[in-house]
Amino acid sequence: MSESGNVVEIAGVTKTFPQGNVTALENIDLTLRPGEFVSLIGPSGCGKSTLLRVIGDLIEPTRGTVTINGKTARQARADRDYGIVFQDAVLFEWRNVAKNIAVPLELLGWDRAKRKERVRQMLELVELSGFADHHPWQLSGGMQQRVAIARALAFEPALLLMDEPFGALDEMTRERLNLELLSIWAKLGSTVVFVTHSISEAVFLSTRVVVMSPRPGRIAGIVDVDLPAQRSVETREDPRYFELVTEVRELLRSRGEHLLPEEEAALRSSHE
Amino acid sequence: MSSAAAATLPTRRTFTAPLAAGTKRAAAVVCVLAALVGLYELYHWVWVSTGWTHPFVVDDTTMPHIWVILHALWQPAQVNQPALGTILFHKSLFTAKEAAVGFGLGAVIGFAIGVVLVHSRLLTRGFLPYIVASQTIPILAIAPMVVIWVNPKLPAGVQGWGSVAVIAAYLTFFPVAINTLRGLQSADPRALELMRTYAASRWTVLWKLRVPTSLPYVFAALKIAATASVVGAIIGELPSGLQDGLGGAILNFNQYYSIEPQELWATNIVAALLGIIFFVGVVAAEKAIVRRAPETVE
Numbered sequence A: 001m002s003e004s005g006n007v008v009e010i011a012g013v014t015k016t017f018p019q020g021n022v023t024a025l026e027n028i029d030l031t032l033r034p035g036e037f038v039s040l041i042g043p044s045g046c047g048k049s050t051l052l053r054v055i056g057d058l059i060e061p062t063r064g065t066v067t068i069n070g071k072t073a074r075q076a077r078a079d080r081d082y083g084i085v086f087q088d089a090v091l092f093e094w095r096n097v098a099k100n101i102a103v104p105l106e107l108l109g110w111d112r113a114k115r116k117e118r119v120r121q122m123l124e125l126v127e128l129s130g131f132a133d134h135h136p137w138q139l140s141g142g143m144q145q146r147v148a149i150a151r152a153l154a155f156e157p158a159l160l161l162m163d164e165p166f167g168a169l170d171e172m173t174r175e176r177l178n179l180e181l182l183s184i185w186a187k188l189g190s191t192v193v194f195v196t197h198s199i200s201e202a203v204f205l206s207t208r209v210v211v212m213s214p215r216p217g218r219i220a221g222i223v224d225v226d227l228p229a230q231r232s233v234e235t236r237e238d239p240r241y242f243e244l245v246t247e248v249r250e251l252l253r254s255r256g257e258h259l260l261p262e263e264e265a266a267l268r269s270s271h272e
Numbered sequence B: 001m002s003s004a005a006a007a008t009l010p011t012r013r014t015f016t017a018p019l020a021a022g023t024k025r026a027a028a029v030v031c032v033l034a035a036l037v038g039l040y041e042l043y044h045w046v047w048v049s050t051g052w053t054h055p056f057v058v059d060d061t062t063m064p065h066i067w068v069i070l071h072a073l074w075q076p077a078q079v080n081q082p083a084l085g086t087i088l089f090h091k092s093l094f095t096a097k098e099a100a101v102g103f104g105l106g107a108v109i110g111f112a113i114g115v116v117l118v119h120s121r122l123l124t125r126g127f128l129p130y131i132v133a134s135q136t137i138p139i140l141a142i143a144p145m146v147v148i149w150v151n152p153k154l155p156a157g158v159q160g161w162g163s164v165a166v167i168a169a170y171l172t173f174f175p176v177a178i179n180t181l182r183g184l185q186s187a188d189p190r191a192l193e194l195m196r197t198y199a200a201s202r203w204t205v206l207w208k209l210r211v212p213t214s215l216p217y218v219f220a221a222l223k224i225a226a227t228a229s230v231v232g233a234i235i236g237e238l239p240s241g242l243q244d245g246l247g248g249a250i251l252n253f254n255q256y257y258s259i260e261p262q263e264l265w266a267t268n269i270v271a272a273l274l275g276i277i278f279f280v281g282v283v284a285a286e287k288a289i290v291r292r293a294p295e296t297v298e
Helices: A048-055 A073-078 A097-101 A103-107 A112-125 A141-153 A171-188 A199-205 A233-237 A239-254 A261-271 B003-050 B066-072 B084-118 B121-136 B139-153 B161-185 B189-197 B202-240 B246-255 B261-289
Strands: A008-017 A022-032 A037-041 A063-068 A082-085 A159-163 A191-196 A208-213 A218-224
Touching (some): A008 A048, A022 A048, A022 A218, A037 A048, A063 A073, A097 A103, A097 A141, A103 A112, A112 A141, A171 A199, A191 A199, A199 A233, A199 A239, B003 B066, B084 B121, B084 B161, B084 B202, B084 B246, B121 B161, B139 B161, B139 B202, B161 B202, B189 B202, B202 B246, B202 B261, B246 B261
Parallel strands (some): A037 A191, A037 A208, A082 A159, A159 A191
Antiparallel strands (some): A008 A022, A008 A063, A208 A218
16 A cells, blocks of 8 residues: 555556557546545547556556556556456366466465365355356356456455456346445455446446546546445435436536547447 | 156266267268278279279279288288288387377477467567478488488487487477467467466466467367378388388388289278377377367257
8 A cells, every 4th residue: 555545546647559649548647545446437439448457557658657556557567466357258268167266376376275265265255156167168258257356356456457347248147247246345345447338337336437538538527426335226216326327428428529429329328 | 757757867868978979980980981991892893894994904903802901911921920910010019109209209399399489479480481491391301311310319229210200200390380389379368468467477378378278279280290290200211221110011012012912002001090090199188188168069
């Protein structure tokens, strides 16, 4: 933890890609306190995934700094300070579920007994206890993504990065996994950065929603989600929930002149 | 359905299904073999009875009967010698030894080349043309040089057959190197990114991700290499002047073809069987090692 106590500090981050002279991110400032659940939302091309990768030191910013737990992003990655979940589970098909979850533990040099015990706990956490010996191709998309979450959290990182983790799942599975993710987050208290293009998902899950606008990628506004900490199915029927959804949508629309017509259509349909 | 029947049903399935599949496969092999023998004899009969001479004259020299070929295996090729089958069995053990060592050597070298090249685009660009060029030179042109260069350096027990193993390795390493490189390169970019988030070393990425991903490619190459190593060993024996293997036998029976064609045919069948045994060995190893999604789910 840094002296300021912040988990993530992003200061003046700009990222330009030399190919095609694209500015993916421009002058981003953002700070995450411990235990926060922050969503990054915006139309495609707004740089939300790029920002996530800059935090994870998978992409180097052109200007600006990223500090994680008081360290450089590079040092934080070397220290395995974060776990990551992608849109696809990216499981190793030659390993069964238990051994997939154990991958980061093996890299950390944990012994077999310690790995086994932690894998058991993680399987319990994501409610897949009966599936330790299954291979990835025997699982549904939602179950695979739960394995990916278990793998990301197995070594108890302070920070969890999620890049549209439920984007490839059907609506019903997505809503169930939203609830499961919240209960896991409540148990572990880790800080989460969650990239999504679903307004309802962002509002439902987050303590703060960072709305981004494209070309160049900027923060259009930040919405504090003042819903009760304990979210449930009823939260989605709370009038305050609708107000917040509207607020996020207005923010996205205020930058509408930057959107392509099909992006605007996608934005509308993602809410409906 | 009663609970007892429900309980026995899955058990019966798991035991009979693989057995039935095995029987089916064996039946298919026998049927195809019988059909091929039938076609061979039918061709022989039609061409002999009609007197057709295109594309070549058919008689008992150009196409000896299958039973004559098989019978030859039980007959001594020369007076006061054991049966041809016994001799060929010992000769094929000798060739198998050369081929197996050559296969192992070539597989290890080929795999190592793939591992080195996947880590450097520069090395790949620089070396790949020469690796390809190595295979455009006929093995018969390389073999005498290998025998002259390698043989004197070998310890006494390995001299002779050792240089033939090197020739077999020369044929083996190429498909393994090319496919290993391709397999190691085929690792999912997202999985590589995941390994980066763990700050995994090159070595860890290689063993935990690239090598497991490459195995299906490597085994495809090993199947080609298995048969190539047998061919390499047989051809390698020719310029080495070795008489202990199948290559020596083939060279010898070539000279007597017009009198006793069945002996060369019998030798060819034994050589083919040896290649098949090598191939089946690789398939068995693949089944034991590679875990992957079944392509069809029954």
